[in-house]
Amino acid sequence: xxxxxxxxxxxxxxxxxxxxxxxxxxxxxxxxxxxxxxxxxxxxxxxxxxxxxxxxxxxxxxxxxxxxxxxxxxxxxxxxxxxxxxxxxxxxxxxxxxxxxxxxxxxxxxxxxxxxxxxxxxxxxxxxxxxxxxxxxxxxxxxxxxxxxxxxxxxxxxxxx
Numbered sequence: 001x002x003x004x005x006x007x008x009x010x011x012x013x014x015x016x017x018x019x020x021x022x023x024x025x026x027x028x029x030x031x032x033x034x035x036x037x038x039x040x041x042x043x044x045x046x047x048x049x050x051x052x053x054x055x056x057x058x059x060x061x062x063x064x065x066x067x068x069x070x071x072x073x074x075x076x077x078x079x080x081x082x083x084x085x086x087x088x089x090x091x092x093x094x095x096x097x098x099x100x101x102x103x104x105x106x107x108x109x110x111x112x113x114x115x116x117x118x119x120x121x122x123x124x125x126x127x128x129x130x131x132x133x134x135x136x137x138x139x140x141x142x143x144x145x146x147x148x149x150x151x152x153x154x155x156x157x158x159x160x161x
Contacts, residue, residue, distance in 0.1 A: 031150075032106050035115050035143055038150045039104065043123060046089060046096030054085060059144065059153045067156040069137070095126045101139075113145040121157070136160070 038057045045054040066075040075081045104119040123134040141155040
């Protein structure tokens with residue numbers, strides 16, 4: 001009886017410690033470097049219209065969402081996002097011409113499987129030959145590490161008034 005109780009207690013302790021351990025790399029700098037790559041990919045994909053790079057950088061389920069500066073363009077779910085990508089960004093009338101991510105700050109959770117970021121974004125393009133731009137757009141987001149890969153689950157873009 002004592003052995004069964006001790007064995008059960010040890011199993012419980014090991015399970016608890018495993019669930020509290022860092023689920024990612026034991027190297028926070030390496031994790032942050034991976035996260036930075038995903039953040040950059042989510043914007044810089046547009047220069048080459050690398051659709052697969054963009055789609056691989058976000059959560060591919062109903063939990064993904066984006067708040068854009070105007071409330072009319074809030075995106076809820078991966079399917080809605082994929083429609084936007086296919087019908088707007090992949091349209092021949094859209095052309096990305098450059099971007100700059102400034103003052104990027106990335107924070108990793110204690111558990112190592114969630115991160116959040118903030119930055120200022122300059123994003124330039126053309127629509128039907130006319131220049132478009134977001135300059136000093138405030139950009140925040142949340143990433144999760146899913147199946148060993150960082151993906152963006154939420155983003156929020158806004159402009160200071």
